[in-house]
Amino acid sequence: MSIITGTAIGKSFGAFDVFTELNFSIARGDKIALVGPNGCGKTTLLKVIAGEDEPSAGALNLARGTTVGYLAQTAEESNEHTVWQEMVSAFSAVNALAAQMRQLEQDMLDPARSEQALEKYGAVEHQFEMQGGYEIDTRIRRVLGGLNFSDEDHERPLSHLSGGQRVRAALAKLLLLSPDVLMLDEPTNHLDTGGVEWLEAYLQDWDGTLVVVSHDRYFLDEVCDRVWEMGGNIGGRPNRLETYRGGYTDYAMQRAERRERQLKEYEQQQEVIGKESEYIRRNIAGQNVLQAKGRLKRLNRMERLEKPIEARAMSLRLNSGQRSGNIVLETHNLLIGYAGARDDASDDDADAQTTLFRCPNLQLLRTERAALIGPNGTGKTTFLKTICGTLDALEGSVRIGANVQIGYFAQAHEGLNLEHTVLEELMSARDDMLVSQARNMLGRFLFSGDDAFKKVGMLSGGERGRVALAKLTLQGANFLLLDEPTNHLDIPSQEILTEALNNFDGTLLLVSHDRYLIAALATQIWSLERTGRDQTRMSLFRGTYDAWIEEKLEAARVKEKQQKEQLQKARAQVRSQDPGAGAARKVEREMQNRLAQTEQRIAALEDKLNELNQQIQQAGGDYAQVRDLSLEYQQTEHALAEAWTELEKIG
Numbered sequence: 179m180s181i182i183t184g185t186a187i188g189k190s191f192g193a194f195d196v197f198t199e200l201n202f203s204i205a206r207g208d209k210i211a212l213v214g215p216n217g218c219g220k221t222t223l224l225k226v227i228a229g230e231d232e233p234s235a236g237a238l239n240l241a242r243g244t245t246v247g248y249l250a251q252t253a254e255e256s257n258e259h260t261v262w263q264e265m266v267s268a269f270s271a272v273n274a275l276a277a278q279m280r281q282l283e284q285d286m287l288d289p290a291r292s293e294q295a296l297e298k299y300g301a302v303e304h305q306f307e308m309q310g311g312y313e314i315d316t317r318i319r320r321v322l323g324g325l326n327f328s329d330e331d332h333e334r335p336l337s338h339l340s341g342g343q344r345v346r347a348a349l350a351k352l353l354l355l356s357p358d359v360l361m362l363d364e365p366t367n368h369l370d371t372g373g374v375e376w377l378e379a380y381l382q383d384w385d386g387t388l389v390v391v392s393h394d395r396y397f398l399d400e401v402c403d404r405v406w407e408m409g410g411n412i413g414g415r416p417n418r419l420e421t422y423r424g425g426y427t428d429y430a431m432q433r434a435e436r437r438e439r440q441l442k443e444y445e446q447q448q449e450v451i452g453k454e455s456e457y458i459r460r461n462i463a464g465q466n467v468l469q470a471k472g473r474l475k476r477l478n479r480m481e482r483l484e485k486p487i488e489a490r491a492m493s494l495r496l497n498s499g500q501r502s503g504n505i506v507l508e509t510h511n512l513l514i515g516y517a518g519a520r521d522d523a524s525d526d527d528a529d530a531q532t533t534l535f536r537c538p539n540l541q542l543l544r545t546e547r548a549a550l551i552g553p554n555g556t557g558k559t560t561f562l563k564t565i566c567g568t569l570d571a572l573e574g575s576v577r578i579g580a581n582v583q584i585g586y587f588a589q590a591h592e593g594l595n596l597e598h599t600v601l602e603e604l605m606s607a608r609d610d611m612l613v614s615q616a617r618n619m620l621g622r623f624l625f626s627g628d629d630a631f632k633k634v635g636m637l638s639g640g641e642r643g644r645v646a647l648a649k650l651t652l653q654g655a656n657f658l659l660l661d662e663p664t665n666h667l668d669i670p671s672q673e674i675l676t677e678a679l680n681n682f683d684g685t686l687l688l689v690s691h692d693r694y695l696i697a698a699l700a701t702q703i704w705s706l707e708r709t710g711r712d713q714t715r716m717s718l719f720r721g722t723y724d725a726w727i728e729e730k731l732e733a734a735r736v737k738e739k740q741q742k743e744q745l746q747k748a749r750a751q752v753r754s755q756d757p758g759a760g761a762a763r764k765v766e767r768e769m770q771n772r773l774a775q776t777e778q779r780i781a782a783l784e785d786k787l788n789e790l791n792q793q794i795q796q797a798g799g800d801y802a803q804v805r806d807l808s809l810e811y812q813q814t815e816h817a818l819a820e821a822w823t824e825l826e827k828i829g
Contacts, residue, residue, distance in 0.1 A: 499654030552706025585655025596635030
């Protein structure tokens with residue numbers, strides 16, 4: 179059953195039509211991804227459906243009583259609420275019941291009103307309980323924790339938060355409001371990998387309706403079961419809306435098949451039109467004039483198919499140049515870090531250095547593709563810089579194989595000269611490049627006309643990324659070190675980069691939070707995780723990203739099963755005690771109390787570990803904070819191990 183329908187919906191700004199004649203329906207429980215190139219009107223359509231903007235034409239109908247929540251890409255103006263107060267405000271109906279209960283409690287102190295207040299109190303409390311009033315604090319902590327808010331953040335005023343934090347707070351409140359329909363515009367932009375995974379799990383379990391715009395293809399695969407594609411505004415034709423079933427990967431395959439079928443049908447019709455036109459031309463003045471005129475009428479009435487035209491897209495080819503030796507990279511006893519005093523080092527300690535992690539001995543062979551993943555601040559970029567030689571290793575050695583030519587794509591694009599024009603920057607990559615050749619190449623990377631003369635410093639993040647990729651194609655490198663290559667790229671550009679890297683016949687070492695890219699490319703996973711104070715561990719997995727995830731899930735299932743078995747064993751031991759005598763009953767009660775307290779302590783310590791892990795990820799490069807949090811994490815882990823040991827001994 180449809181809860182939202184749009185009929186001939188259009189939106190215009192002046193004489194410019196963003197889209198026209200859009201027809202769609204949204205059923206209860208749909209999870210819809212809205213995709214398309216930048217500037218095609220996705221955000222505008224979201225706003226129209228959410229009621230944030232009025233359509234210029236057509237009719238939008240919502241089923242009676244349907245509630246809609248909208249998350250914008252950028253933070254709106256904040257109020258003076260703290261984060262916690264803002265979350266509590268999502269439960270207005272329950273808050274009203276709580277206020278009514280407090281008033282009735284006061285009335286019960288007055289003998290003249292106590293009896294009547296007591297009669298009302300039971301019904302109000304029952305309603306409060308049925309609406310989850312006693313679970314509000316738990317729900318708020320769960321959502322804020324999942325979206326990377328620490329306990330300290332709970333009491334911070336919204337006005338003191340950064341723009342990204344305010345967007346996350348708005349998302350948290352929307353999830354707590356739980357409207358019938360969620361309209362989310364780039365909800366993963368300000369979340370780390372852990373936060374994105376938590377949001378995925380939340381939305382998968384949520385039984386409401388979702389329409390989401392996102393450049394995170396893996397997220398769309400995990401969350402969505404339908405895709406709406408907004409086509410490009412090509413040749414003066416306003417954007418269209420095409421629908422597909424399944425997640426993003428299903429959509430990409432169906433779209434390719436649909437485009438191929440449409441092109442074939444167009445070509446077949448053009449062939450028919452050509453033959454009919456030729457017959458009419460030859461016979462319109464001859465003895466078959468009546469037949470020619472009849473064919474002309476039919477030809478004029480024929481509904482002409484439009485030639486499928488893809489939106490203008492980046493063209494990227496990566497050539498590896500000469501073939502490298504079989505062994506591309508080897509490390510031995512490698513210690514990653516950088517010179518420079520720690521925050522707690524003495525001023526006299528001139529030799530102080532920051533240690534990040536020690537690598538197991540690595541070997542990367544020709545054509546292999548390794549993905550280095552882990553939380554922010556663990557040293558992934560430092561590792562890449564050590565491999566390519568711009569930073570020295572603290573200990574150990576890096577050996578680059580024979581005939582290996584390294585190409586490095588920096589996350590912050592620091593290799594670009596901001597004072598150069600785009601044309602000058604590209605030509606700086608090759609001394610023998612002619613201006614005409616450079617202009618042609620820039621056209622392949624969507625820099626046409628006067629775009630070539632823009633200063634690099636004036637470009638957006640996505641445009642700088644395209645310049646860096648254009649320079650990379652000129653290097654002929656056979657070993658690519660890529661640091662977040664899909665940052666700031668829209669989905670069509672991400673797809674083209676993924677395909678180019680998949681066809682690259684050299685070797686890849688990739689740092690990325692783009693799980694779709696990792697899943698498509700990686701043949702082995704090098705993962706970093708924090709294990710305690712000043713300690714990060716690198717582990718190696720030879721296999722795909724999906725296989726690595728499955729191994730992690732299986733390990734978690736085994737651990738959960740072991741913990742449940744330990745709890746059942748402890749309870750069985752308690753039940754096996756003889757409750758016959760009074761002393762025995764007392765012992766049984768004491769053991770039951772001790773068991774309950776230990777279980778509560780275990781749950782609290784596990785929650786604390788999750789919170790500390792989120793705080794460590796948020797700390798980023800703040801070494802002093804990371805150090806203190808890691809020490810607290812290690813102490814909490816030790817306390818948790820002791821609690822489990824105590825639980826096993828009970829009885």
